[in-house]
Amino acid sequence: MIGIGGSIGTGLFIGSGLALANGGPAAVVLCFVIIGFMLFNVCMALAELSVVFPISGSFAAHSSRFLDPAWGFAMGWNYGMGGLLTMPLELTAAGLVINYWTTSINAAVWITIFLIALLIINLFGVRGYGEIEFFMSLIKVIAIIGFIILGIVLIFGGGPHHEYLGGRYWRSPGAFANGFKGVCSVFVIAAFSFSGTELVGLAAAETDNPGKTIPAATKQVFWRISLFYVVSLTIIGCLVPYTSKRLLSGSSSFDATASPFVIAIEDAGIKILPSIFNAVILCAVLSVGNASIYGTSRTLCALAENGQAPKIFSYIDRKGRPISAVILSMLFGLIAYINCTKAGSVVFKWLLALGGLSTFFTWSSICACHIMFRLAWKVQGHTLDELAFKAPFGIWGSCFGLLLNILCLITEFYLAVCPLNSSSSAEAFFQAYLAAPIILTFYIVWKIWKRTPFMRPSTIDLDTGRRLFDKQKMINEQTTKPRY
Structure with missing residues (x-):
C-alpha cells in the first residue's frame, strides 16, 4: 500500500485534467501507457537491487555504490529536497481542497490541523505510517473502482440524463489537442503523476522479509496503479471533452473544482457524490504528504550514515524512528504558511522548482544502478541463478527505462524553452528546469571536494550489506498460498 499511497494523488485526481486539456484523450492514454511500461522496468530494477541490498535510503546508497559517491550525494539531496518541499505543497493543497466546501475559514487553520495530524502519525514510526497509509490507500482504491463502474x-x-456518450468526445472535439507539443506536455504530466511508486524500495530496510515482500509489493503496485490510471483516464476521456473550460478554471493546479473526476460526476447530474469524491481527493493529498515525510526522513538518515549529511540526521531511536530527520521534514511543512500571504505564491513556485525534476533523476539513477550491478555481478564471477529475484526484462529493461527517462528530461527542456500555452521567458524556463543545474552543482562540488572515484564493474563492492538468501526456501514461500 505504500507505493499506491505515494502514487495515487493529485496527479491522477486533478493533474490529469490538465493532461486532458493539453493533449486530448488519445494522448492521455498513449502517454500514460508508455510511462507505465517505463515505470515497470524501473520498479523491477529497484526490486532486484532492494532484495540483494535492503538498505535504508536505497536511491542515494545505490547510486554511491554502483555509479559514483558524488552522484549518490547529488541524488540523495535531490530526492530529499523534493520530499521536503512536497510536504508544504500537500498541506497547501489540502487547504485548497477544503475550499470546495467552505472558504470562510483561513487556510492557515487547516494547514495547522493537518500538520499536527501528520506529526502524530509519523511519531508512531513505520507501523503507524503503514497503518494510516493502508486505510487511506484503501479509500482511494475503492473510490477509483467505484468511479470506473459509474463511468461505464x-x-x-x-x-440521470439517459444520454449515450460512447466515444463521442474522441470524435468531436477529437482525440488529440495541440499537436506534438500537446503530446509532449502529457508525457511529462504522466511521469510526474506516477511519482512516488519508488517509495517501496525505501521500505526494504524495515521489512522482516524483503526477499519475499518487496518483489510481491512492487509487482502488485505496478499493475494496480497502471490499471487504475489507464482505465480511469480512458473513461474520463469519454465523459469530459478536452475543450471543457472547467478543466483549467481552477484557482491552482490543486483546486478540486478542476478535477476531471468531479467534473464528470457533476456533468452527469449526480448530487452529493462530487462532495464524497472531493473527500477522497483530500485523503489522497494527505497520503502523499505522509509518504513524503517517510521517504525524506529515510533518505536523510541514509545520507547522514554515509557522511553526506549532518550526523544528527543519522540518529535512530529505540523504536527505529529517524527522529531528527522526521523533525526536519515537519519543520519544512511550516513553509506552507507562506501561501497565506499575497507574495507567498511566487516564493512557493520557486521553492517547488528546486525539486521539480526529482522524479526523473531518481528513476534514471535506479536504472543506471541496475545496469552497473548486473555488469559487476557478471564480471566478478557471479551468475543470475544466485539472485533471489531477477527483473523480468533484465539489463535491457533498465536500458529502456534509462533511455525513456532521458527522453522525459529532454521533453521537459523543450517545454521549458517553448511553453505550451504561454510565451517563452527566463522565469518560465527556470521554474521548470531549475533543479537540473542545482543537481549538477551538488555533483561537481562534492566530486571536486571529495575526489570521489567513478565506479567500475570490477571494483564495485558486492559484499557489504548484501543479504544472503536460501533461494529454494524463497521460491517455496512465493509459490505457497497463505492460509487464512
Missing part, C-alpha cells in the same frame, strides 16, 4: 454506466447512457 454513464458512457452507455445509464445516468
